[in-house]
Amino acid sequence: MFGKPSRTSRTLQYVALAGYLIFLGFPLVWLLSTAFKPPRELVRLHPTLIPDNPTLQNFVQAFTEQELGRAALNSLQVSLASAVLTVLVAMPASYALARFRSKLGTAALGWVLLSQLFPFVLLIIPIFLVLRQVGLANTHAGLVLIYVVWALPFALWMLQGFVRNIPRELEEAASVDGATRIQVLRRVVFPLLAPGLVATALFSFISAWNEFFFALVLIKTPELATLPVALARFVGIEGTARLGPLAAGSLLATLPSLIFFAFMQRRLSSGSLAGAVKG
Amino acid sequence: MLRTRLCRLAAATAVAVVGLGALAACGSGGDDEATSGPVKLRFLSLAWQKESLQVNKDLVAKWNAEHPDIQVEYVQGDWNSVHDQLLTSFEGGDAPDIVHYEASSIGEFSKQGYLADLSDLLSDDLKGQIDKGIWDTATFDGKVTGVPFLLESQVVIANKKLLDAAGVAVPPADGGWTWDEFQANAQKLTKPGQYGAAWALKSPTNRVLNLALNYDGTFFYGDGGKTEVKVGDAEKEIPKRIHDMLYTAKSASPEALGMSGADTLPGFFGGKYAMLPGSVSLRQQMVEQAPAGFEWVTLPPIKGLSTKQAANPQTLSVSADSKHKKQAAQFLEYFLNPSNMAALAKGDWLVPTGKQANEELVKLTAGKQGWDVAADSAADLTVAPFQQADGYPEWKTKYATPALQQYFANKITLDQLATQLVDGGKQVLR
Numbered sequence: 001m002f003g004k005p006s007r008t009s010r011t012l013q014y015v016a017l018a019g020y021l022i023f024l025g026f027p028l029v030w031l032l033s034t035a036f037k038p039p040r041e042l043v044r045l046h047p048t049l050i051p052d053n054p055t056l057q058n059f060v061q062a063f064t065e066q067e068l069g070r071a072a073l074n075s076l077q078v079s080l081a082s083a084v085l086t087v088l089v090a091m092p093a094s095y096a097l098a099r100f101r102s103k104l105g106t107a108a109l110g111w112v113l114l115s116q117l118f119p120f121v122l123l124i125i126p127i128f129l130v131l132r133q134v135g136l137a138n139t140h141a142g143l144v145l146i147y148v149v150w151a152l153p154f155a156l157w158m159l160q161g162f163v164r165n166i167p168r169e170l171e172e173a174a175s176v177d178g179a180t181r182i183q184v185l186r187r188v189v190f191p192l193l194a195p196g197l198v199a200t201a202l203f204s205f206i207s208a209w210n211e212f213f214f215a216l217v218l219i220k221t222p223e224l225a226t227l228p229v230a231l232a233r234f235v236g237i238e239g240t241a242r243l244g245p246l247a248a249g250s251l252l253a254t255l256p257s258l259i260f261f262a263f264m265q266r267r268l269s270s271g272s273l274a275g276a277v278k279g
Numbered sequence: 280m281l282r283t284r285l286c287r288l289a290a291a292t293a294v295a296v297v298g299l300g301a302l303a304a305c306g307s308g309g310d311d312e313a314t315s316g317p318v319k320l321r322f323l324s325l326a327w328q329k330e331s332l333q334v335n336k337d338l339v340a341k342w343n344a345e346h347p348d349i350q351v352e353y354v355q356g357d358w359n360s361v362h363d364q365l366l367t368s369f370e371g372g373d374a375p376d377i378v379h380y381e382a383s384s385i386g387e388f389s390k391q392g393y394l395a396d397l398s399d400l401l402s403d404d405l406k407g408q409i410d411k412g413i414w415d416t417a418t419f420d421g422k423v424t425g426v427p428f429l430l431e432s433q434v435v436i437a438n439k440k441l442l443d444a445a446g447v448a449v450p451p452a453d454g455g456w457t458w459d460e461f462q463a464n465a466q467k468l469t470k471p472g473q474y475g476a477a478w479a480l481k482s483p484t485n486r487v488l489n490l491a492l493n494y495d496g497t498f499f500y501g502d503g504g505k506t507e508v509k510v511g512d513a514e515k516e517i518p519k520r521i522h523d524m525l526y527t528a529k530s531a532s533p534e535a536l537g538m539s540g541a542d543t544l545p546g547f548f549g550g551k552y553a554m555l556p557g558s559v560s561l562r563q564q565m566v567e568q569a570p571a572g573f574e575w576v577t578l579p580p581i582k583g584l585s586t587k588q589a590a591n592p593q594t595l596s597v598s599a600d601s602k603h604k605k606q607a608a609q610f611l612e613y614f615l616n617p618s619n620m621a622a623l624a625k626g627d628w629l630v631p632t633g634k635q636a637n638e639e640l641v642k643l644t645a646g647k648q649g650w651d652v653a654a655d656s657a658a659d660l661t662v663a664p665f666q667q668a669d670g671y672p673e674w675k676t677k678y679a680t681p682a683l684q685q686y687f688a689n690k691i692t693l694d695q696l697a698t699q700l701v702d703g704g705k706q707v708l709r
Binding site for chain 2: 039040042043044045046047061065066121124125128129132137212213216217220222225232233234235236237240241242
């Protein structure tokens with residue numbers, strides 16, 4: 001139906017793609033450049049992309065002054081736990097929502113959406129009081145609990161869409177072959193749901209990794225602080241900041257997300273259903 | 280059959296949720312409610328400059344070593360989120376014992392009863408070290424709810440070589456220029472590719488209101504228990520002079536209007552701006568970031584009818600809920616003794632409120648790097664009515680900042696600015 005694209009249009013496509021990549025990648029490249037610049041190079045009238053005298057001093061300061069290593073480890077623990085628990089809870093719940101349609105299920109989905117309308121600040125004090133009551137204020141477990149609850153509505157919505165895309169016929173075929181309900185779920189549904197589970201895990205990991213406000217308010221002990229809270233300490237009064245250490249810390253904070261995404265993104269496209277059912 | 284399986288599925292979900300709870304129960308940390316052993320105090324500090332951070336931590340470590348019965352835990356906060364952090368902690372009844380903040384922001388917490396009255400807990404010695412005008416900034420409804428310890432005055436940082444080239448002499452530390460002289464010198468320093476001054480006015484309200492005291496402009500007036508905003512000739516003087524420099528004399532760079540103080544540094548170091556009116560703490564960036572061979576000087580505050588400026592000192596307060604107020608006050612006495620206060624001020628490049636600390640600091644630094652000017656400027660700092668007004672933060676954000684930004688962008692007239700400020704005051708002031 002469509003002819004072979006001309007050389008010119010192909011070139012233009014590549015130019016547009018390259019432009020888009022530069023647009024997306026430039027902040028990261030600039031962050032990289034800033035992280036290695038000594039203080040004097042940060043305030044040049046005509047800044048350069050490549051530092052004249054690259055230094056690791058910013059990294060040293062970031063690590064020694066705010067103990068970013070420990071904060072990163074805290075963030076990693078909290079984010080991984082949030083991702084795993086969100087997936088564990090969302091998986092059966094989304095299956096139930098997608099497969100067993102009822103008025104209650106529709107109402108539940110509506111409530112899930114509605115819950116997203118509440119602003120953070122409105123909830124923070126009641127949440128703080130409840131967590132304190134049950135002894136979870138100032139603990140990573142409390143933080144994980146909040147992150148899971150916070151990520152669940154979106155995860156449920158996302159995952160039940162994935163469940164719906166799995167043809168019921170596959171489950172029925174497995175049942176006809178003698179598989180129990182659990183076997184159907186374990187051997188047919190969950191493998192096909194893998195991209196959805198990966199997407200859910202990614203979403204909850206990244207949102208927990210980047211979250212600032214709850215971590216700031218709920219965690220009091222310095223040793224338990226997470227990375228975004230530690231990074232904020234390089235920002236001073238009225239927008240002033242210690243740019244070098246901040247950039248170095250931010251660069252390190254970006255890496256785990258990138259690595260996690262790089263590993264997981266292949267799984268996003270796996271589990272293709274093409275040809276599973278004859279139409 | 281299906282129902283049974285569904286029940287199992289529901290049970291699995293329940294197990295997951297219970298597991299979550301179990302994980303929660305075995306979490307690390309937890310509220311420290313120790314009833315025996317040494318008294319434990321939590322100290323939320325907002326120090327963020329490298330040197331200041333070190334001084335704070337060192338002083339706490341030293342205190343802990345010398346006072347095994349009163350142990351202070353240093354907790355690092357940050358300026359941008361401290362308000363929300365404190366509000367939540369106060370509401371939740373889990374506030375730090377000692378809180379670092381600023382005079383203009385503790386009023387709200389003080390009036391809500393979250394901060395302890397320190398009047399009877401502090402020694403006469405500490406009280407005597409600090410001027411009454413400075414104590415007034417942290418006194419609300421007769422209660423002293425913060426110890427003011429670091430001050431930020433507005434000075435002028437100048438490029439020495441450009442001053443010399445234009446034949447502009449550096450004034451002595453105790454005898455700064457008048458506004459007329461400053462404007463005339465900015466004009467002399469202006470030539471193609473170079474502005475005499477750069478006013479960084481991204482957040483103009485505090486700056487304008489602080490400097491307005493130069494001409495006795497207070498903006499906020501009490502009238503029978505009610506506060507209102509008035510903009511007369513005294514209040515108009517500073518905005519008008521800055522506006523004149525921008526658009527009439529063209530001796531100030533319009534591109535700096537959207538910048539914060541530190542954003543102007545590349546232009547300043549590049550010779551684009553000869554003078555930077557700004558905070559005394561800008562000197563820290565000069566020392567750390569000025570290119571090799573760059574000569575800079577600190578000029579004293581500019582004089583109108585006086586060199587008075589509004590003081591918004593950083594403060595240390597004790598939480599009203601703290602079970603150990605006496606011990607917290609003891610720590611404050613130690614933390615803010617003259618030598619320690621001088622060290623804290625040096626670390627933050629600010630001016631100590633204590634007289635003896637100020638003298639020690641000048642001695643310690645031999646008055647170099649603008650410390651003589653900084654120390655001298657302390658005498659001009661005093662409480663301003665806007666700092667005590669309920670609704671000032673809202674007025675500032677909703678009305679004053681947008682109106683001043685429009686005026687400095689030459690979009691509205693001085694009279695329109697005045698009208699907007701007064702009308703804004705009517706909306707928010709109670």
